[in-house]
Amino acid sequence: MTWQAATRYPDPALQALDPRFGKYLIFNAAIEQLATGMRWAEGPVWFGDQRCLLWSDIPNNRVMRWDEPSGKVTVFRQPSNFANGHTRDRQGRLLSCEHGSRSVTRTEYDGRITVILDRYQGKRLNSPNDIVVKSDDSIWFTDPPFGILGHYEGFKAEPELPTHIYRVDGKTGHASVVGSAVNRPNGLCFSPDERRLYVVESGALPRRIRVFDLGDDGEQLVNDRVFYQCANGEQPDGFRCDVDGNLWAGWGTGEAYDGVMVFAPDATPIGRITLPERCANLCFGGVARNRLFMAASQSIYSLFVNTQGAART
Numbered sequence: 324m325t326w327q328a329a330t331r332y333p334d335p336a337l338q339a340l341d342p343r344f345g346k347y348l349i350f351n352a353a354i355e356q357l358a359t360g361m362r363w364a365e366g367p368v369w370f371g372d373q374r375c376l377l378w379s380d381i382p383n384n385r386v387m388r389w390d391e392p393s394g395k396v397t398v399f400r401q402p403s404n405f406a407n408g409h410t411r412d413r414q415g416r417l418l419s420c421e422h423g424s425r426s427v428t429r430t431e432y433d434g435r436i437t438v439i440l441d442r443y444q445g446k447r448l449n450s451p452n453d454i455v456v457k458s459d460d461s462i463w464f465t466d467p468p469f470g471i472l473g474h475y476e477g478f479k480a481e482p483e484l485p486t487h488i489y490r491v492d493g494k495t496g497h498a499s500v501v502g503s504a505v506n507r508p509n510g511l512c513f514s515p516d517e518r519r520l521y522v523v524e525s526g527a528l529p530r531r532i533r534v535f536d537l538g539d540d541g542e543q544l545v546n547d548r549v550f551y552q553c554a555n556g557e558q559p560d561g562f563r564c565d566v567d568g569n570l571w572a573g574w575g576t577g578e579a580y581d582g583v584m585v586f587a588p589d590a591t592p593i594g595r596i597t598l599p600e601r602c603a604n605l606c607f608g609g610v611a612r613n614r615l616f617m618a619a620s621q622s623i624y625s626l627f628v629n630t631q632g633a634a635r636t
Contacts, residue, residue, distance in 0.1 A: 326599055326622065329353040336582070336597045337626075343587055344594030347569070352627040354596065357389055357616075358396045363476070364618035365561070366453070368409040368417070369608025376608060378618050379406045381422065381476045389623065391609070404428075405470060405477045408453035408561065408604065412493075413460050420451035422470025422477030427451050427462065427491070440491055440498050446483040450476075453510045453561055453604070457517055459541060460493025463501070465508035467525060488522060490542060501544050505533060510561035510604065514568050514588070515633040520544060521570060523560060529553045532572070550590050556580060561604030561618075565630040569593070571615065575601030583617060598624060607632020 329336065334353040339345050362382035369376055374391040377399055385401035386409075400406075404423035412418055417430040418439070425448045426441035439462060441448055450470025455463050467486045470477030488502030488511070502508065506526025513520055520535045532551040535544035550570075553559065557580055562572035568588040574595075575581050581601045585594035600620035608614055612631040617624040 326356045326359070328355065338595040338597065339593070340595060341587070341591055341593035343591075344585060347565075347585075347594070347628050347630050349627055349629050354598070354624055354626050357394070357623045357625055358387065359622040361387070361621050361623075363603070364620060364623055365603045366406065366408040366420070367604060367606045367608075367616045367618045367623070368411060369606055369612075369616065370411070370415075371608065371610070371612075372415065374610070376606075376616055376623070377409060377417070378616075378623060379403065379409065381405055381407055381470075384423070386419075407451070407470065407476075408464070410454050410456055412456050412462070413458070418454055418456065418462060420454050420464060422450040425450055425471070425477075425480075427454065427464055439496075440489070443484060443487075443489070443498055443500070447480075449482050449484060449486060452508075455512055456493075457513060457541070461542070462491040462493065463511065463513075463520070464489055464491075465505075465511055465522065467507040467509060469507075486526070488544070499542075501542070502535070504547065510559065510573070512563050512570070513633070514564055515566055516568075517541070521550060521562065521564075523562070525558075529555050530558055532559055532570075551586060551592075558601075559584070560602070563606055564633045565607065565628075566633055567630060569630070571605060571607075573602035573604050573617065573619075575603075581619070583615075596626065 361380040365379045367378040376389045386399045388399035404421035408420040427439040429437045449468045471480040487500045490501045509523040509525040530553045534550040536546040560573040570586040574584045582598040583596040602619040
């Protein structure tokens, strides 16, 4: 795939679908391609203290690193156990969803890797996909079967468990199923106030984004409903919220859809960022958390925006 930078401002790849999107666009900020040459880019996570971005290149079994000051791209970890989604915990450590080991792991400060969860009630997880951490230190992740369907993004195997959403208590390590009704849950994120959890249902045809309220204890999902029903061909994947509660979602598939869709908290699509490749996942980062990083098929793109990612992104 070829990438051509915008030759004029504003970048024509930025489309306002609702007047509310205009406030988030910077007139002279354009989409930039930071890296290319991956087989399937996923799971970007920003490290502000190191001013770098990490992301997965799943079929190549590696995690990549982009250094903001120099622009240099290097291999951070290989093999990576076919890592997919990443985030940081409240202590700044890297949390990873690994297809190959069928586990969620934590990279300690000294580089050692600790397994957070690889089994539930004695059975192996499927292939943990995406992951977020709540302010109470609890770890939430989705467990669809994509990494065990073949030998391209993991190792082919038979599922032992349904496709659940899990919560791991940050203090006790106790794991519980918080969502069992979502067919092949994929991307997930909390609203800035942590009163909502958004989840992509990849097993629904067409796909849809579901939203749950958090119960009074902050540990249970209640009031399940559809946030956005996709049209045929639309495929949301990973997403994150900004400080205003807008949902910035990786999107595909095909030239009419590839890129990022932005939804207001009331579920209205307010903006689109078109890319030459399907966007699988994204995160906010940069010095002021106002730079959107997009993992899109074979490449990594970025865009400065007039908002900031919610603090835990």
